[in-house]
């Protein structure tokens with residue numbers, strides 16, 4: 001039996017090259033200027049992931065290019081599809097790190113990718129499966145981009161398109177600020193996704209919120225709040241010791257003033273912890289005068305945290321209290337609840353051998 005040859009490591013990652021760099025490479029092979037555009041069209045508009053499929057390129061050029069360039073570095077370990085259509089993927093990076101991405105299809109045609117910015121997370125939120133793992137490393141801009149690219153390519157191949165992107169997978173995007181901003185630009189330019197269809201969610205790193213306001217991007221900002229009082233927020237989100245609630249809300253006011261854009265607050269409802277109507281009233285008071293929206297989502301239970309999701313009556317009362325006080329709020333569905341689609345949960349289950357995983361490719 002002959003074993004397949006190991007992947008040559010000398011190939012350049014095509015996703016890491018600008019069109020100009022690709023053009024320089026092609027011109028060095030004696031190719032005309034328009035080749036780079038042709039290749040980029042295949043890659044970013046038609047979702048092609050092999051040179052063989054680029055039928056308007058000469059055959060020997062295709063073989064030559066296949067030896068020089070590879071299509072990214074993420075290798076799919078497993079994939080799960082939920083009954084609601086949500087698809088969750090676990091990828092392995094070349095150094096063995098595992099990261100997750102999720103694709104959520106909506107009835108109105110939206111196709112939203114939820115992607116990771118780090119392997120693990122250093123922020124240690126107690127209720128979060130990724131926080132429970134600890135921090136491994138930052139992802140490069142290309143590794144972040146490639147997660148969106150992979151969904152985009154698959155959708156293009158079935159005549160659909162990736163319409164939205166959220167950085168709500170594993171990791172804290174603003175802890176990996178530069179790579180995240182670079183990835184956002186790649187997603188907008190290459191996948192033609194408008195800034196207003198992209199959301200970055202942060203645990204609340206105040207200096208980075210200020211920097212993000214000055215970035216000149218129209219990308220949406222979401223803040224994971226989950227508690228209004230420092231003592232309670234600190235108990236579940238250690239970052240609050242560094243950036244307490246008042247400072248965080250002040251930074252949000254600055255952000256709205258600087259950008260004119262609304263901020264979204266994420267609120268995971270934990271039964272008996274942060275789901276009382278009193279807490280909803282405190283939240284409404286805290287957000288008074290701020291252009292914002294609250295997304296309420298019942299907690300996704302995780303192995304390392306004892307809390308339970310609030311029951312529907314408490315969810316309803318919480319949202320109603322916010323709305324009565326003039327704070328717009330939406331209850332988010334827990335997507336893919338049957339497939340461990342919460343942040344970091346597929347990786348945890350895979351490592352414990354719990355998830356009914358389907359092996360897709362090496």
Ligand code: SAH
Pocket residue numbers: 127128129167168169170171172173201202203222223224266267268297298299300301302342343
């Ligand atoms: N690190 C960023 C983005 C990734 S987490 C952040 O914290 O904002 C994406 C969202 O999922 C955050 O709002 C986070 O608080 C929330 N989240 C994490 N674990 C959760 C769980 N078990 N149930 C419900 N929401 C959770």
Ligand code: SF4
Pocket residue numbers: 121122123124125128129130131132169170171172202203224343
């Ligand atoms: Fe990190 Fe976000 Fe999870 Fe907190 S909720 S540990 S910041 S990924």
